[in-house]
Amino acid sequence: MLALILLLGLTLANAFVYRNGVRVNDARGYAPVQISQQRTNHYEWDAFVWREIGAIVLTAVLYGAVASLGRSNQLR
Numbered sequence: 001m002l003a004l005i006l007l008l009g010l011t012l013a014n015a016f017v018y019r020n021g022v023r024v025n026d027a028r029g030y031a032p033v034q035i036s037q038q039r040t041n042h043y044e045w046d047a048f049v050w051r052e053i054g055a056i057v058l059t060a061v062l063y064g065a066v067a068s069l070g071r072s073n074q075l076r
Contacts, residue, residue: 003063010055018048 021044
């Protein structure tokens, strides 16, 4: 249950960072050619995906560490 709460918390934080990054990219200045703006938004989306993958890996590692500590304490 704690792992799910951690994962949801990291996902929510990632969503706020993504939204803030898109806002910053949009507010940087209007360019007549929208190619650069679309490219920066695409880079922000890529960063969002990698942060989400990192959140899943971090949750799995922490869950595994806590589970192994729990098992080692039960064996004693």
